[in-house]
Amino acid sequence: MNLLFSNDRRGEYPPSLYADQVAPLPPFPALTGKVRADVCVVGAGYTGLSAALHLAQAGFDVVLLEAHRVGFGASGRNGGQIGSGQRLGVEELERMAGRDRARILWDMAEAAKRLTRDLASRAGVSVHDGVAHAFRKPEELDHARREAEHLARHYDYDRIEIHDPASFHAILPSDAYRGGELDRGAGHLNPLALALGMARLAQAAGARIHEASHVEAIDFARDATSKSTVRTAQGQVTCDHVVLAANGYLGDLVPKVAARVMPINNFIAATAPLGPRAAEVLTRSIAVHDTKFVVNYWRLDDEGRLIFGGGENVSYRFPKDIGAKVRKPLAQIYPGLADIPFTHCWGGTLAITMNRMPCFMRPAPNALSASGFSGHGVALATLAGKQMADAIAGQAQGFDTMAALPTARFPGGHFLRWPLLVAGMGWYALRDRLGR
Numbered sequence: 177m178n179l180l181f182s183n184d185r186r187g188e189y190p191p192s193l194y195a196d197q198v199a200p201l202p203p204f205p206a207l208t209g210k211v212r213a214d215v216c217v218v219g220a221g222y223t224g225l226s227a228a229l230h231l232a233q234a235g236f237d238v239v240l241l242e243a244h245r246v247g248f249g250a251s252g253r254n255g256g257q258i259g260s261g262q263r264l265g266v267e268e269l270e271r272m273a274g275r276d277r278a279r280i281l282w283d284m285a286e287a288a289k290r291l292t293r294d295l296a297s298r299a300g301v302s303v304h305d306g307v308a309h310a311f312r313k314p315e316e317l318d319h320a321r322r323e324a325e326h327l328a329r330h331y332d333y334d335r336i337e338i339h340d341p342a343s344f345h346a347i348l349p350s351d352a353y354r355g356g357e358l359d360r361g362a363g364h365l366n367p368l369a370l371a372l373g374m375a376r377l378a379q380a381a382g383a384r385i386h387e388a389s390h391v392e393a394i395d396f397a398r399d400a401t402s403k404s405t406v407r408t409a410q411g412q413v414t415c416d417h418v419v420l421a422a423n424g425y426l427g428d429l430v431p432k433v434a435a436r437v438m439p440i441n442n443f444i445a446a447t448a449p450l451g452p453r454a455a456e457v458l459t460r461s462i463a464v465h466d467t468k469f470v471v472n473y474w475r476l477d478d479e480g481r482l483i484f485g486g487g488e489n490v491s492y493r494f495p496k497d498i499g500a501k502v503r504k505p506l507a508q509i510y511p512g513l514a515d516i517p518f519t520h521c522w523g524g525t526l527a528i529t530m531n532r533m534p535c536f537m538r539p540a541p542n543a544l545s546a547s548g549f550s551g552h553g554v555a556l557a558t559l560a561g562k563q564m565a566d567a568i569a570g571q572a573q574g575f576d577t578m579a580a581l582p583t584a585r586f587p588g589g590h591f592l593r594w595p596l597l598v599a600g601m602g603w604y605a606l607r608d609r610l611g612r
Contacts, residue, residue: 226561299373
């Protein structure tokens with residue numbers, strides 16, 4: 177099944193609130209005929225747009241290919257949260273990589289936030305400060321206190337506020353949580369607006385962007401001195417370097433990457449402006465995510481609309497009633513909003529890895545890949561694009577640091593990895609429902 181065409185209409189953004197709030201860019205032309213480039217970038221989400229932008233700024237001739245529209249995938253339909261750190265907490269990173277490398281990874285993530293905020297500013301996209309982490313169990317609050325102290329002492333990061341149940345309830349008026357933390361250094365924005373803004377910046381820097389240009393095959397270079405050929409239905413690009421930035425939509429284009437990166441679906445719904453009822457959701461202009469394995473996440477936009485994501489799915493197909501999927505966890509957190517109408521409901525495909533850390537690879541000579549951001553990709557995917565651009569320009573330290581992290585294959589091979597993942601997710605979803 178090709179996820180690029182399984183759940184969406186060709187060349188159209190999903191029916192999201194974001195797509196209604198931003199002015200679309202004029203369509204970029206499809207690739208036709210044979211062209212030559214220094215670099216061909218596959219996928220026009222944050223990773224590919226950032227790579228194209230930074231490569232073009234460095235003087236490379238870049239062709240960027242997108243099967244649908246720029247920002248069509250997870251980059252244009254996610255929860256819009258610019259989170260701190262890597263997907264794993266620093267204690268887990270230290271166990272995986274040691275204190276010194278964990279600090280390097282943390283500093284990279286801080287650089288990712290700065291880069292994303294800078295690009296948003298250049299693109300005229302507003303960023304609101306503050307992301308809260310809501311805890312379902314008292315022991316999670318105890319762990320957060322220890323980690324906040326650890327971050328302040330060893331990572332020079334003192335932007336986290338710890339809130340006991342009473343003070344957290346004043347921010348997030350729900351009885352579902354037992355306290356939380358508020359990261360004042362994190363932020364949130366309209367994710368599609370960021371993607372479109374990055375596309376404008378990349379085009380202005382000289383990148384050649386082609387939409388409606390589904391990459392069907394890549395003939396990778398045999399060695400570092402030969403060329404690669406990237407083929408679409410109507411054209412082909414001969415290039416010195418290939419950047420793979422398709423994330424959950426890569427499919428089987430590169431089996432080495434596909435074995436380590438698993439696409440999964442997630443769902444979001446939005447309401448009309450809530451007016452005074454917005455205070456029933458949040459009393460500060462922050463975003464929130466909780467500690468469920470099948471995570472819930474939400475925020476209020478500038479007009480007071482609730483944008484809420486959650487609900488699991490055990491098929492690559494989106495459910496017929498996305499709103500019903502999202503309404504169930506929403507009602508558990510805010511019973512008073514259980515019947516509130518939704519104006520928009522949409523789904524999207526992201527990608528995860530076994531250890532929830534991004535998968536950076538060199539799958540062939542002069543080919544770079546970064547994917548599997550596991551729900552933490554707004555900033556990290558943007559940085560990944562820059563790191564691949566830097567590596568092509570001869571500064572590979574950042575890319576190589578990420579590529580050195582272990583990225584295991586999903587068990588079960590090509591045919592069994594999805595059923596095994598579904599079984600595992602079902603087990604953790606059951607634990608969520610049982611409150612464990």
